[in-house]
Amino acid sequence: xPVEPPPRPRRRKLSRELVLAAALRLADEEGIEAVSMRRLGxxxxxxxxxxxxxxxxxxxxxxxxxxxxxGEVEVPARNxxxxxxxxxxxxxxxxxxxxxxWASAVLESRRNPGEARMTYLDAVVSILLDAGLSTPDVARAxxxxxxxxYGFTLMVLAWPFDLRDSPDEARIMIDEVFGHAYPGLRSMAxxxxxxxxxxxxxxxxxxxxxxxxxRRLAGAPRASxxxxx
Amino acid sequence: xPVEPPPRPRRRKLSRELVLAAALRLADEEGIEAVSMRRLGxxxxxxxxxxxxxxxxxxxxxxxxxxxxxGEVEVPARNxxxxxxxxxxxxxxxxxxxxxxWASAVLESRRNPGEARMTYLDAVVSILLDAGLSTPDVARAxxxxxxxxYGFTLMVLAWPFDLRDSPDEARIMIDEVFGHAYPGLRSMAxxxxxxxxxxxxxxxxxxxxxxxxxRRLAGAPRASxxxxx
DNA sequence: GAATAACAACTACGCCGTAAGCTTGTCAAC
DNA sequence: GTTGACAAGCTTACGGCGTAGTTGTTATTC
Numbered sequence: 001x002p003v004e005p006p007p008r009p010r011r012r013k014l015s016r017e018l019v020l021a022a023a024l025r026l027a028d029e030e031g032i033e034a035v036s037m038r039r040l041g042x043x044x045x046x047x048x049x050x051x052x053x054x055x056x057x058x059x060x061x062x063x064x065x066x067x068x069x070x071g072e073v074e075v076p077a078r079n080x081x082x083x084x085x086x087x088x089x090x091x092x093x094x095x096x097x098x099x100x101x102w103a104s105a106v107l108e109s110r111r112n113p114g115e116a117r118m119t120y121l122d123a124v125v126s127i128l129l130d131a132g133l134s135t136p137d138v139a140r141a142x143x144x145x146x147x148x149x150y151g152f153t154l155m156v157l158a159w160p161f162d163l164r165d166s167p168d169e170a171r172i173m174i175d176e177v178f179g180h181a182y183p184g185l186r187s188m189a190x191x192x193x194x195x196x197x198x199x200x201x202x203x204x205x206x207x208x209x210x211x212x213x214x215r216r217l218a219g220a221p222r223a224s225x226x227x228x229x
Numbered sequence: 230x231p232v233e234p235p236p237r238p239r240r241r242k243l244s245r246e247l248v249l250a251a252a253l254r255l256a257d258e259e260g261i262e263a264v265s266m267r268r269l270g271x272x273x274x275x276x277x278x279x280x281x282x283x284x285x286x287x288x289x290x291x292x293x294x295x296x297x298x299x300g301e302v303e304v305p306a307r308n309x310x311x312x313x314x315x316x317x318x319x320x321x322x323x324x325x326x327x328x329x330x331w332a333s334a335v336l337e338s339r340r341n342p343g344e345a346r347m348t349y350l351d352a353v354v355s356i357l358l359d360a361g362l363s364t365p366d367v368a369r370a371x372x373x374x375x376x377x378x379y380g381f382t383l384m385v386l387a388w389p390f391d392l393r394d395s396p397d398e399a400r401i402m403i404d405e406v407f408g409h410a411y412p413g414l415r416s417m418a419x420x421x422x423x424x425x426x427x428x429x430x431x432x433x434x435x436x437x438x439x440x441x442x443x444r445r446l447a448g449a450p451r452a453s454x455x456x457x458x
Numbered sequence: 459g460a461a462t463a464a465c466a467a468c469t470a471c472g473c474c475g476t477a478a479g480c481t482t483g484t485c486a487a488c
Numbered sequence: 489g490t491t492g493a494c495a496a497g498c499t500t501a502c503g504g505c506g507t508a509g510t511t512g513t514t515a516t517t518c
Contacts, residue, residue, distance in 0.1 A: 036474060037474080038473085038475090049476075050496070054496095057476075108383045108387050113406070122413060135420060136424060139424075143430060144381075144433070146384060148373070150384065151376030151381070157337075185351060185354060188354065191365055192368070201369060211440075211444070212437030216437070265504080275467090276466065277507085278468075278469095279465075281507075282465060283465095287506065
């Protein structure tokens with residue numbers, strides 16, 4: 001028999017933090033669908049039901065790991081100019097969501113926002129109000145930016161080809177998806193491979209929105225002929 | 230025993246179309262999580278396994294009903310000015326997604342886009358190319374707009390209070406969510422109740438993006454000081 | 459009326475979340 | 489030491505899920 005090193009604390013191992021950390025790791029490595037109570041117990045070398053000592057249930061685990069991800073988002077400093085604050089926090093959110101590909105979908109399906117999200121929102125709102133935006137404009141500015149963050153991130157994650165694959169592999173995927181029926185779309189897909197990359201495209205759309213907000217705040221008339229009465 | 234009315238066509242009832250229609254209806258009425266093979270069989274008065282005669286599996290059902298939703302989206306006429314075409318198709322998509330609250334999440338999780346989506350994309354791309362946009366600009370314009378459509382719709386659907394509830398009920402929800410800890414956020418939430426409503430706010434962000442594209446096409450310099458070298 | 463092809467039903471397997479009750483390790487009080 | 493309380497973890501069980509494989513059953517065709 002092998003000599004056992006001090007096997008003292010043979011129990012008292014789990015904790016809410018350990019459970020959530022394991023769940024986060026599992027979701028990152030094997031996808032959110034791999035996160036089941038049984039699988040999680042297996043990872044932690046514990047029966048599934050033991051997890052219920054530390055966590056209310058699966059929903060609580062999803063809430064918990066979502067909160068961990070939101071905690072990775074950089075809360076903008078309150079003394080920044082509004083545009084810089086919004087831009088920086090949007091990029092930070094985008095990056096956090098890309099680090100945890102399952103998170104966008106989970107976050108959007110969660111009711112009550114969680115504390116980290118609230119703190120973040122509160123900071124952004126304060127900055128925008130301090131910059132002189134009206135309450136309705138704050139809401140609109142934030143919603144427009146946030147829509148872009150979540151929408152763009154989800155869109156990129158849903159691409160049928162992974163840009164981290166080798167170009168050859170990705171090209172094969174493109175062939176499969178578009179065949180030869182949609183040459184216009186195909187050339188756009190290839191652009192995604194040869195273009196400047198996801199971060200630049202993300203910031204392109206982001207700056208478009210920020211430009212619009214800035215111009216609107218400066219009192220410039222809207223360009224859209226369709227919104228005039 | 231009750232008299233049975235002519236029970237002639239006791240079989241030969243199911244078809245792919247009927248299965249998908251029932252699934253769509255079920256998803257709309259009871260949420261996407263209610264769509265299981267067993268439940269669906271129950272609705273169609275058939276055993277779950279019988280569905281496999283007409284449909285490859287659950288994934289195929291999700292693909293199928295997603296396709297039905299995308300089919301509801303108005304494909305923009307090719308002779309429209311690009312801005313009007315993009316705006317109209319964005320609003321049409323937004324509305325279709327709101328009609329089927331489960332669809333945004335399902336669509337984003339689906340690999341291969343489906344024929345309706347392809348046709349739609351192809352039309353938009355053609356219009357933008359005809360308007361003189363370069364291929365990269367077409368991709369960017371479309372991605373920016375689509376990000377807003379999906380992001381905004383998901384955001385609205387994830388709101389913890391339903392604007393279709395009575396104002397009193399919604400106000401109670403707001404109290405529950407925000408408590409008294411985040412007065413700034415609270416006032417923004419109340420704005421959602423008293424403001425001009427979801428469609429207007431959606432179009433606000435949409436026009437912001439369209440403005441940006443239009444200005445960029447006109448050769449106007451970007452306003453962002455952060456993107457200059 | 460018999461053959462045939464289409465179709466629904468059934469059985470079974472291995473997953474899932476979790477309610478309820480049980481065993482066991484730990485430690486303080488005596 | 490012994491005892492007892494208590495919490496951590498285990499076991500069992502239930503109803504649900506998707507679906508592979510097999511077995512009726514029926515409607516149509518000759």
